Amino acid sequence: MIEVTSQDAKTGGMARIGSQPIALAAGVLVVIVVGISAIALWRAYTGVSPEQERVVAARQLQVRTAQASEQLVEKTKGLEATQQESIDQLQVVQDQLQTVKRLLSGQQADAKRLTEQVAGLTEAIDGLRQSFASTQASEGGPSSVRNKSIRTRSHATRNAHRKRAKSRS
Numbered sequence: 001m002i003e004v005t006s007q008d009a010k011t012g013g014m015a016r017i018g019s020q021p022i023a024l025a026a027g028v029l030v031v032i033v034v035g036i037s038a039i040a041l042w043r044a045y046t047g048v049s050p051e052q053e054r055v056v057a058a059r060q061l062q063v064r065t066a067q068a069s070e071q072l073v074e075k076t077k078g079l080e081a082t083q084q085e086s087i088d089q090l091q092v093v094q095d096q097l098q099t100v101k102r103l104l105s106g107q108q109a110d111a112k113r114l115t116e117q118v119a120g121l122t123e124a125i126d127g128l129r130q131s132f133a134s135t136q137a138s139e140g141g142p143s144s145v146r147n148k149s150i151r152t153r154s155h156a157t158r159n160a161h162r163k164r165a166k167s168r169s
Helices: 006-019 021-046 050-139 142-168
Strands: none
Touching: none
16 A cells, blocks of 8 residues: 655645646636626625716716805805995995085085174174264263163164064065
């Protein structure tokens, strides 16, 4: 009988594999085909495919981009409308400011005119006082001057009331 040593078993197994390369290649090919088939069946069964996921992700990205663009357009239109409203309000305020300036300048002109009239009346009153004082000095009597001044005041008051009544009519 022939004894097989461990060395012979190792080299003998290698010799058998080396002597049948076609069988080895066929076995490896079968394992690869079974693996690819298993992956294909798994993808078909679960419905998950990396290519489909990429297409779906790209479409979702396009939809999000379109939505973001629409939102930006809407916000831009809103900002334009707000800006136009602000411009319109500013124009109204500027018009009101011009009106106030015109009214103020008119009031200032009226105030100046009234100041000049008051100054003229003050001068006229001073002139009347001086003429009255000179008349009193020439007449010499305080009692007659006093009676005359009372009469003059009452005539002036009546005349002023008459003039006001005529101007109102």
